[in-house]
Amino acid sequence: MKSILILCNGNPPSERLFREHYNPADYLIAADGGGNIALNMGIDPDVVIGDLDSFIPDPPHSFEVIRRGDQEANDLEKALRLAREKGGERITILGATGHRLDHTLKNLSVLKQFNKGFEQIRMVDNFGETLLIPRSFRKVMGIGTQVSLFPLSGKVTGITTSGLQYPLSQETLENGVRDGSSNRVVGRPVEITYDKGDLLLFVATR
Known part of the structure; x- marks a missing residue:
């Protein structure tokens, strides 16, 4: 089972966005209220998983x-563990943003926690796509297209980009010091490399 769609209980995706990712998916996991x-x-x-405090x-x-009533893990973590058990390789998560900010921040932390366990894992909402990128990224x-780069934890060093309006050359982004928000694609392909850290890429769709 290669492509798994996880639907969380945050801001719901538009029906168009949901169908766009549901149709090619091999399996749909709903995280509780999702x-x-x-x-x-x-x-x-295909399955609903979580502590079931929201699912009706x-x-x-x-x-x-x-x-699964374990309160040490949130419903997205439970869904991702199940996706791993099912042999998922490419994971798309809908409904993981919006509503409470603490829930969104937690889900970004979960993204880092599970990132190395899959070929690809990304969070998608009605405004764009968010993913932790590998040290060499090309697309x-x-x-x-508007794109933003954020260090997910601490600092990210040695960042070099091409294809962006505001290029970086062996530079550092650090939480609370400097980020790479609101850049724009001006060439193809976009290439991003970095030396160390956890680099979050947001690609706007609207």
Whole structure:
């Protein structure tokens, strides 16, 4: 099972965005209240997992419901552990942002926690895509696309970019000191390399 979609209980994706990522996915995991969002869109998830404090089932249903009450892990962590058990390689997460800021910050921390366990893991919402990029990253993006670079923890050193309006050359980004917000694609492909740290890339879609 290669492509897994995880639907969380944050700001719901538009139906267009949901269908865009649901249709090619091999498996849909709803993280607790994400199950309500899926059902409201007329889709049965393959499984609902979490402490089930938000999911309101509408029986009868044919999908699996797994209750894991461990309060040391949030529902996204539980969903990602299940995705790993299912052999997922490429993970797309919807509904992980919005609502409470502490939940969004926690989910970004979870992104780092699980990043090395998958070929690709990204968070997508109605405004863009967020992912931790490897030390050598290359992607063709539309000219004019807005992108931002953020150090997820501490500092990221030796950053060099090409294809961006404001290029970096062996530079450092550090929390509370300097970030790389609101840059813009001016060439193809966009290439980003760095030496050390955890570098978060946000690509705006609107």
